[in-house]
Amino acid sequence: MSSIITVKNITKEFRVNKGRSGFLGSVTNLFSRDYRTVQAVNDISFEINRGEFVGYVGENGAGKSTTIKILTGILLPTSGMAEVNGIIPYKNRVENSKRIGVVFGQRSQLWWDLPVRESFDLLKSIYHIPQDLFRHNMDLFIDILKVDDFFDVPVRKLSLGQRMRCDLAASLLHDPDILFLDEPTIGLDVIAKDKIRKFLKEINRDRNTTIILTTHDMDDIEALCKRIIILDQGKIVFDNPLSTLKKEYGGERVLEVEFNEFYESLDKVPEINVFKEEENKKWIKFSREKYTAASIISKITENYEIKDISIHEPNVEDIVKTIYGNLY
Numbered sequence: 558m559s560s561i562i563t564v565k566n567i568t569k570e571f572r573v574n575k576g577r578s579g580f581l582g583s584v585t586n587l588f589s590r591d592y593r594t595v596q597a598v599n600d601i602s603f604e605i606n607r608g609e610f611v612g613y614v615g616e617n618g619a620g621k622s623t624t625i626k627i628l629t630g631i632l633l634p635t636s637g638m639a640e641v642n643g644i645i646p647y648k649n650r651v652e653n654s655k656r657i658g659v660v661f662g663q664r665s666q667l668w669w670d671l672p673v674r675e676s677f678d679l680l681k682s683i684y685h686i687p688q689d690l691f692r693h694n695m696d697l698f699i700d701i702l703k704v705d706d707f708f709d710v711p712v713r714k715l716s717l718g719q720r721m722r723c724d725l726a727a728s729l730l731h732d733p734d735i736l737f738l739d740e741p742t743i744g745l746d747v748i749a750k751d752k753i754r755k756f757l758k759e760i761n762r763d764r765n766t767t768i769i770l771t772t773h774d775m776d777d778i779e780a781l782c783k784r785i786i787i788l789d790q791g792k793i794v795f796d797n798p799l800s801t802l803k804k805e806y807g808g809e810r811v812l813e814v815e816f817n818e819f820y821e822s823l824d825k826v827p828e829i830n831v832f833k834e835e836e837n838k839k840w841i842k843f844s845r846e847k848y849t850a851a852s853i854i855s856k857i858t859e860n861y862e863i864k865d866i867s868i869h870e871p872n873v874e875d876i877v878k879t880i881y882g883n884l885y
């Protein structure tokens with residue numbers, strides 16, 4: 558299968574002023590060449606196939622938005638090559654924009670002072686969207702995102718969640734092949750997040766739209782992405798299916814056991830490791846590679862009197878934190 562996005566050894570450096578403070582500092586800065594280089598993205602490569610839903614994650618400043626900006630043609634890489642739908646985005650930004658949709662959660666792409674309806678009409682003419690496609694898509698966005706609730710309201714007056722729904726609708730109005738989402742659920746409440754997740758899932762499934770999602774919310778990733786790319790200080794440190802992440806890094810499972818009485822230790826079951834205690838309760842870790850939960854539970858119940866037991870599945874957020882953590 559040929560890829561729809563190719564990134565080959567892309568590096569992006571920013572030159573920033575060393576920034577001396579004070580009056581004299583700002584005067585000096587005008588004339589001196591006292592720069593520091595920030596490597597926002599450092600020799601990254603990956604390929605994405607049509608229809609994939611990829612989570613692109615990393616801590617603040619890892620280089621996520623920089624990558625998205627290169628792929629959408631906003632930024633020129635310092636070195637390396639990117640191709641999106643057969644187009645080099647930073648060389649043919651306009652051509653590229655016809656086939657992609659972009660949402661930056663931090664900033665609306667819509668016209669701040671225009672009512673929502675007029676923003677959509679403008680996009681229709683900018684992208685030369687045929688009337689029937691426009692109607693079809695508007696009906697869908699009205700149905701799922703309820704954008705008609707605030708058609709006559711200027712964008713600047715919308716709540717964050719309303720604005721995000723409009724931005725999403727706007728990004729998809731021209732049926733793009735690829736959708737870039739940079740923190741589309743930032744600041745949204747649980748219900749709004751859930752609606753947006755459902756919508757994105759449908760778009761990916763029904764239209765085979767390729768989606769690259771940047772987020773700090775690991776529940777977004779877990780709900781939506783089959784593949785996860787983790788970036789750390791400009792470098793890719795993990796690029797695998799989400800299931801691999803859970804299997805390889807979620808190596809330990811946790812049992813929460815409430816006993817009938819207090820036990821000093823559980824040394825009759827050497828396979829386990831108690832890492833937290835509270836009265837008669839103990840939190841236990843064991844390797845899921847070596848043991849099944851059933852075998853561990855039966856060993857515990859053979860040797861101790863238990864009242865209640867529950868198993869915790871490894872959670873993506875903890876695993877990703879472990880991966881970041883392992884790097885230092």
Ligand SMILES: Nc1ncnc2c1ncn2[C@@H]1O[C@H](COP(=O)(O)OP(=O)(O)OP(=O)(O)O)[C@@H](O)[C@H]1O
Nearest residue numbers: 571573595597615616617618619620621622623624
């Ligand atoms: N225009 C710029 N000029 C100078 N430095 C920049 C510029 N844009 C980004 N950087 C720097 O590049 C690095 C990567 O920034 P980027 O915005 O890509 O991170 P991010 O992964 O999107 O982070 P966040 O999760 O906070 O959005 C940071 O150190 C940032 O300060």
Ligand SMILES: [Mg+2]
Nearest residue numbers: 621622623739
């Ligand atoms: Mg960012």
